[in-house]
Amino acid sequence: MKTNNPAFPSADHDHKHCVSLALKNAEAYCLQQGLRLTKLRHQVLELIWANHQPVGAYELLEQLTQEGRKAAPPTVYRALDFLMENGLVHRISSRNAYVGCSHAGHDHTAQFLICETCGQVAELDDARIGSVITKDADQLGFTVAQWTLEISGICDQCKRGTADE
Amino acid sequence: MKTNNPAFPSADHDHKHCVSLALKNAEAYCLQQGLRLTKLRHQVLELIWANHQPVGAYELLEQLTQEGRKAAPPTVYRALDFLMENGLVHRISSRNAYVGCSHAGHDHTAQFLICETCGQVAELDDARIGSVITKDADQLGFTVAQWTLEISGICDQCKRGTADE
DNA sequence: CTGCATTATGTTACAATATAACATAACAAT
DNA sequence: ATTGTTATGTTATATTGTAACATAATGCAG
Structure with a gap:
């Protein structure tokens, strides 16, 4: 039996649920705050959560492209800037990578x-x-x-x- | 009169003394530990302390060059690696910059x-x-x-x- | 002190991360 | 619809960091 560890989710937890929950929270938060969680920003946030561990900007870029969006580095960095400014994403500077934040609100x-x-x-x-x-x-x-x-x-x-x- | 603040040294403190003290500590530490504080490493450490605030690797590179040494990026990064491994320097990852550490020993x-x-x-x-x-x-x-x-x-x-x- | 192994540095090329600057498009509110 | 604002596209380039291999310095066994 797996330990139920809230901090490090075990490999068999329900990924999809986890991601959609985070997205719903983000949507609600942005709505409430009058923030524009555009399609691009939503997409980037979703990718970050889907990876479920720190992701590099260029990795995100590649994934965006695979999903059919035309994207260049600024595309990703701008979305990341927005998400970070509003506390939806954190940057792990020791890794040059980005992770979703569970407690939104800019903290x-x-x-x-x-x-x-x-x-x-x-x-x-x-x-x-x-x-x-x-x-x-x-x-x-x-x-x-x-x-x-x-x-x-x-x-x-x-x-x-x-x-x- | 200036506040005597041990954490943020005031602008009029004795820079040179400060640097030479740090270098002496480093020398003593390396001697004691059998570490090779080569000329290059010593020079880089000195530059870091002389700046007295976080310095970027390429800034160090430029300063090294100005001092007449032939240097390329790996020159600096290797010296930094040595200094960091041995606790003489810390990396500030949120700034991609490096600072001298007062308490040597790899902590x-x-x-x-x-x-x-x-x-x-x-x-x-x-x-x-x-x-x-x-x-x-x-x-x-x-x-x-x-x-x-x-x-x-x-x-x-x-x-x-x-x-x- | 000679040769050998080890460690450090030089050198060239390039990878990975991030931003500047300007053009176009979408949006929101008159 | 018009206009000001915000977001995105696009091109180019800056900044930070490494890989890979060559040469030089150092330490040590014999």
Whole structure:
């Protein structure tokens, strides 16, 4: 039996459901905020979620092209910019890659566990980290705008060998 | 009078002393560890410290060239690799830039405050953050190898206007 | 100190990631 | 419909980073 791990979904979880849920959330959020989640942006967001692990911009570009859209690098980067500005996607800068964000709304903070073996990413959301950061920064008179925490290591499934993969 | 801020050194601090101290530490560390801090590596490390804020690889390349060394990109990247492996330099991935590390020894963790205005970087070293990370990761069965925390915002000096700059 | 293995650097070419700048198209509101 | 605004298409190029192989320096066994 698989462990039910909310952070690193097991390989047999319902991908499609997972993606469509994320998209619905995004649609609702954009509607509510008066943001234009155009076809292109929707498509890019869907691809990001479908990959379900960090995807590079040029990988997205290729996938877009395969889906029949005429696209060049700016096409992808602009969509990514929009999605990031509005908190629907995060950039993993240590990998030059992008992942979908589950808690939309532009939050500007992110905490990731990145598995070096399988490449999967889990988004943490531990308030303690933010509070420590804020306190430290305050003491130095530093005003925090945003931050990224990227934690690299090995996930549970990969440690147990191939059984779960 | 300037604030004596250990994290963000004021503009009038003794640059040269600062650099030479860092270099001496690095030399001592490499000697002790049997690491070969060659002329090139030493030169690159010195340039990084001399800049005293994150420097890009190609910027370093240019500076190396100006100092009369024949250098191509791999020259710089290899030196950077060595310096990073041995904890003498950190990479700021959100900026594709490199900074000197004050606590040598390969530690593999880093916490940075990055001022969006002046570009200066302060390295934090708050043990609480590491401990929260470890606990969170443990609960998910994730084994942490290394992590990077990059905090973007505005430093004290820049908030006060140009007086301190 | 000589030859050999190892490590570091030089050199050329190129891969991967990202943006500038300007043209066209879609949209939203009069 | 007209117009201002926002989004996308298109071409070219900037920026960052590596692969692959040649040469040079270094450390060490004999």
